[in-house]
Amino acid sequence: MIHSLLACLDVAVEPDVEFFVMSSIKYLCLHCEALSNARREHRGFLIWTQENQMVPKLWERLRSDYIQVGELATHLLLHAMTLPQGEEMFWKMVHRDFTSPQWNVRFDAVGKAYVLAQMIKTAPVKANKVVQTCLASVFYHFIASLHDPNPSVAQRAIIALRAMPSHTLKLICMCFESQFDHCIVDRPLIIHAITMMSILLPDQTTLTFDFFIQRFETLVLESQLSSQTEENIFVQG
Numbered sequence: 656m657i658h659s660l661l662a663c664l665d666v667a668v669e670p671d672v673e674f675f676v677m678s679s680i681k682y683l684c685l686h687c688e689a690l691s692n693a694r695r696e697h698r699g700f701l702i703w704t705q706e707n708q709m710v711p712k713l714w715e716r717l718r719s720d721y722i723q724v725g726e727l728a729t730h731l732l733l734h735a736m737t738l739p740q741g742e743e744m745f746w747k748m749v750h751r752d753f754t755s756p757q758w759n760v761r762f763d764a765v766g767k768a769y770v771l772a773q774m775i776k777t778a779p780v781k782a783n784k785v786v787q788t789c790l791a792s793v794f795y796h797f798i799a800s801l802h803d804p805n806p807s808v809a810q811r812a813i814i815a816l817r818a819m820p821s822h823t824l825k826l827i828c829m830c831f832e833s834q835f836d837h838c839i840v841d842r843p844l845i846i847h848a849i850t851m852m853s854i855l856l857p858d859q860t861t862l863t864f865d866f867f868i869q870r871f872e873t874l875v876l877e878s879q880l881s882s883q884t885e886e887n888i889f890v891q892g
Contacts, residue, residue, distance in 0.1 A: 657683055657690070661708040670721040677716070677727040684734055694738060702740045709735050710744040714752075717767035722774075729774035736789045745789050753796035758805040765808060768797040769815040772823050780826060784833065791834035791845075794827045798848040801855065816855060824852070824859055 660680050667673045683689045690709075693701040713735060716728040735741040752764035771793065780786050800812035819827075828849065835845045853861040 658704060658708065661704070661712055664712050664716070670718075670724055673716065673724050674721070674727065677724060677731070681727055681731055684731060690734070690738055698739065701738065705735060705738060705740040706744050710741060711748060714745070714748040714767065717770040719766050719770050722770070725770040726774045729771055732771070733775070733779055733786055736786050737783060742785055742789055746792055749793045749796055753800065758803075758808055761800065761803060761805065761808045762811060765797060765800050765812045765815060768793050769819075772797075772819060772827065775823075775826060777822070777826055777829075780830070784837065787830045787833040788837065790827075791830040791841075794830055795844060795848050798851050801851055813855065816852070821859065824856070824861065827852075828861055 657680060660676050660683075663676050664673060667676055690701060690704075693704075710732070713728045713732045716724050717732075718725045718728075732745065736745055749764070752760050752767070755761055755764075771790075775790070780790065797812060798816070800808055801816070803809040803812065831845045831849055835842055849861050852859070
């Protein structure tokens with residue numbers, strides 16, 4: 656049934672029809688736990704659905720012109736991220752659109768990220784590290800769009816960021832902080848993104864000294880381990 660409903664989205668022209676179809680999908684996925692059960696009983700079908708239908712179609716329906724559809728797509732996307740292949744497929748969609756050579760695709764991607772940020776609730780994000788990682792990736796691309804070479808894309812990103820309420824900005828920073836703690840390689844990118852936010856939004860509290868104080872011991876320990884590793888692999892000539 657979920658497969659048929661997702662297929663119906665391709666031929667749904669009216670937003671009201673999309674809303675009805677996605678409401679049915681939401682009921683099956685979030686209330687009846689159809690996909691969660693499929694993870695155990697029909698894993699192959701679930702992975703195929705995630706890659707070919709669920710994540711791509713929901714990403715495309717993060718609409719700002721009909722926000723009810725965008726809200727449903729957000730809830731379902733968060734659920735899809737926690738299922739097999741959800742995280743990988745979401746990252747592929749985000750990377751594909753934000754790095755597209757076509758400016759209008761990047762322009763739409765900024766709008767999708769804005770809808771996603773506006774519709775997300777804090778509680779389910781706090782409870783799941785996978786969701787935090789997925790959101791950190793899309794929010795980083797969103798912040799990077801502030802310096803997009805196309806002025807239309809950059810201007811849309813600036814306007815969207817300035818229009819976000821404080822609780823949404825705090826959620827973005829929370830995802831960045833989680834990724835900072837989780838992935839050492841991404842730390843320069845995360846600091847750069849938060850710095851860009853603080854420059855554009857000087858009245859908002861984004862990057863504070865407490866951020867580093869809370870992580871001081873961890874950073875020192877990692878630095879010591881890194882130094883010891885370098886000493887161990889050094890061979891005197």
